Amino acid sequence: MNNENDVIDTLAELESFLIDVENGGFGLKGVAGVGMATNNKDGSRFVAVFDDNQKLLLARMITEDVFQTGQDMVRNGVGRKH
Structure with a gap:
């Protein structure tokens, strides 16, 4: 997993991450969705960015x-609140 040592631990950090993904801040191509999941190996939680093919x-x-x-x-x- 990318940036395993950089854990998102507040809703503000999650919001910032989602905005960065939405605005192309990570240079990702073909972003189709974002989801939360659990790692089957160790039960840790993560937020993931997927392309059209998942x-x-x-x-x-x-x-x-x-x-x-x-x-x-x-x-x-x-x-965003106006």
């Missing part, structure tokens, strides 16, 4: 708290 483009570890409280943000996107 190929993993980028992943960042997240804390259990962010996994539980940030699901709607990942599912519905980050809406």
Whole structure:
């Protein structure tokens, strides 16, 4: 997984990560979606960026708290308040 030592541990960091993905901040090509998942090997949680073929483009570890409280943000996107 990419940046395993750089764990997202707040909703603000998750929001920033999602905005960066949306704005092309990581230089990823063909981004089709973002989701949260659990690593089958060790049970750790992560947020993942996928392409149209469900190929993993980028992943960042997240804390259990962010996994539980940030699901709607990942599912519905980050809406900027005006």
